[in-house]
Amino acid sequence: MHQRRLGSERVDKINVGLIGLGTVGSGVAKMLLSRGEFLARRAGVGLALKKVLVAHPRRVRPVRIDPRFVTGNPAALLEDPEIQVVLELMGGIHPAKELVLKAMKNGKSVVTANKALLAHDGAELFRAASRAGVDLYFEASVAGGIPIIKSLREGLIGNDVEVLYGILNGTTNFILTEMYRGGDGRSFKSALEEAQSRGYAERNPSLDIKGIDTAHKLSILTLLSFGKAVRPDQIYVEGIEEITANDVRYAHDFGYAIKLLGIAKRDGDQLEVRVHPTLLPNNHLLSSVSGVHNAVFVKGDLIGELVIYGQGAGKLPTTSAVIADLIDVARNIKYKSPQRVPPPLAHPRIRRVRRVGEIEGRYYFRFSCIDRPGVLARIARILGKHRISIASVVQKDRRREHIVPVVMMTHDAKERDVEAAFDEIDRLSTVRRKSVFIRMERG
Ligand SMILES: NC(=O)c1ccc[n+]([C@@H]2O[C@H](COP(=O)([O-])OP(=O)(O)OC[C@H]3O[C@@H](n4cnc5c(N)ncnc54)[C@H](OP(=O)(O)O)[C@@H]3O)[C@@H](O)[C@H]2O)c1
Numbered sequence: 001m002h003q004r005r006l007g008s009e010r011v012d013k014i015n016v017g018l019i020g021l022g023t024v025g026s027g028v029a030k031m032l033l034s035r036g037e038f039l040a041r042r043a044g045v046g047l048a049l050k051k052v053l054v055a056h057p058r059r060v061r062p063v064r065i066d067p068r069f070v071t072g073n074p075a076a077l078l079e080d081p082e083i084q085v086v087l088e089l090m091g092g093i094h095p096a097k098e099l100v101l102k103a104m105k106n107g108k109s110v111v112t113a114n115k116a117l118l119a120h121d122g123a124e125l126f127r128a129a130s131r132a133g134v135d136l137y138f139e140a141s142v143a144g145g146i147p148i149i150k151s152l153r154e155g156l157i158g159n160d161v162e163v164l165y166g167i168l169n170g171t172t173n174f175i176l177t178e179m180y181r182g183g184d185g186r187s188f189k190s191a192l193e194e195a196q197s198r199g200y201a202e203r204n205p206s207l208d209i210k211g212i213d214t215a216h217k218l219s220i221l222t223l224l225s226f227g228k229a230v231r232p233d234q235i236y237v238e239g240i241e242e243i244t245a246n247d248v249r250y251a252h253d254f255g256y257a258i259k260l261l262g263i264a265k266r267d268g269d270q271l272e273v274r275v276h277p278t279l280l281p282n283n284h285l286l287s288s289v290s291g292v293h294n295a296v297f298v299k300g301d302l303i304g305e306l307v308i309y310g311q312g313a314g315k316l317p318t319t320s321a322v323i324a325d326l327i328d329v330a331r332n333i334k335y336k337s338p339q340r341v342p343p344p345l346a347h348p349r350i351r352r353v354r355r356v357g358e359i360e361g362r363y364y365f366r367f368s369c370i371d372r373p374g375v376l377a378r379i380a381r382i383l384g385k386h387r388i389s390i391a392s393v394v395q396k397d398r399r400r401e402h403i404v405p406v407v408m409m410t411h412d413a414k415e416r417d418v419e420a421a422f423d424e425i426d427r428l429s430t431v432r433r434k435s436v437f438i439r440m441e442r443g
């Protein structure tokens with residue numbers, strides 16, 4: 001690994017260049033400007049905001065910054081030899097990637113909150129950081145204020161991680177929580193509107209509700225916990241749009257909560273990496289995570305089970321994560337130990353990522369069928385033919401000759417068999433809507 005030549009001079013102050021002055025950037029700028037002394041004492045070195053790069057330099061900002069610090073010209077920040085750390089808080093892949101690469105090439109360490117960039121190009125960025133002998137820190141990219149990255153990179157580093165599940169998207173968790181609300185739930189559409197009216201969901205919420213945002217974050221956590229780079233487009237992703245308030249209620253009646261989980265688990269030399277709505281037993285630690293909160297569950301061979309919970313987004317929690325990274329990087333510069341925490345290493349045993357059809361587990365099924373004698377028996381016969389055994393069944397809201405939901409929980413079954421059985425069941429004339437299955441995790 002290339003190491004920068006570092007002199008023996010004392011470092012009393014670290015100059016910081018900030019890219020982006022939006023929700024997160026303005027929070028970070030405000031902290032640096034208003035808590036300078038406090039942060040310097042905590043860091044053991046002064047932190048000075050030297051330049052800020054934005055798209056619209058003349059825009060009036062909620063945070064008061066000397067206009068001489070603000071620029072629209074990337075070179076003014078990236079070519080400034082006095083700036084040692086760049087905070088990339090603009091988001092998006094381009095031009096953020098080019099700016100980060102250029103900063104590192106110019107010998108500057110980088111702190112970023114950019115999950116999309118890391119999920120798509122993390123491996124390339126880590127290589128570039130290694131080559132330049134600088135740090136790349138990214139705590140704010142997953143679960144906002146929750147220090148899960150530092151936990152995986154440092155606190156849990158001696159563990160062989162077996163399983164990691166995360167509630168990594170506050171918008172979808174808020175919607176699913178609203179859809180239950182003590183059994184008196186509301187539709188997906190109405191819960192989404194509530195999330196939008198409270199500012200928890202974007203006007204175009206598809207990245208969140210389709211599970212893509214969770215896949216970005218899971219990709220980063222998978223690299224850290226299993227040393228395997230899995231791009232978001234290689235992850236099986238299912239969102240929450242098909243979940244109904246009835247599914248949430250029926251699952252609860254069976255003793256489960258429905259959560260959108262990012263799941264990564266190792267089985268021998270194979271890895272499962274997937275994002276989908278999941279039934280978790282009510283006594284699982286993640287089941288009680290409600291509203292916009294995030295939580296991550298990790299099972300390691302030494303630590304056993306660990307849960308970390310908190311605010312997964314928002315100006316102040318995300319600022320907390322960026323400042324923590326900045327202080328780590330500043331200390332590494334001060335004590336001349338960049339790359340003290342090396343990039344994630346490949347797991348020696350993982351050979352391949354399983355396809356979703358290969359997974360095995362328990363399932364929740366919902367069929368919408370005509371309430372008529374013999375219908376249930378026919379469904380059960382098809383399931384049996386495909387080696388799926390039923391653990392419990394409930395026929396809800398019975399009304400002769402009307403379409404009624406039939407809800408089942410299964411024992412362990414192979415997903416490939418579930419898909420084959422559903423193909424057959426959905427062709428029955430008495431089954432009137434596309435049948436639904438939701439995967440379960442035991443915890
Ligand atoms: N918001 C959260 O709660 C949260 C939580 C965790 C992680 N993150 C991540 O943090 C990052 C920033 O998010 P945000 O919500 O703060 O974004 P934001 O409010 O949209 O702010 C983006 C900032 O970047 C600047 N910018 C955009 N394009 C630029 C360009 N080409 N050159 C220079 N500056 C440019 C904008 O400048 P102007 O102001 O001049 O337009 C703006 O100040 C994203 O990667 C996001 O995923 C956000």
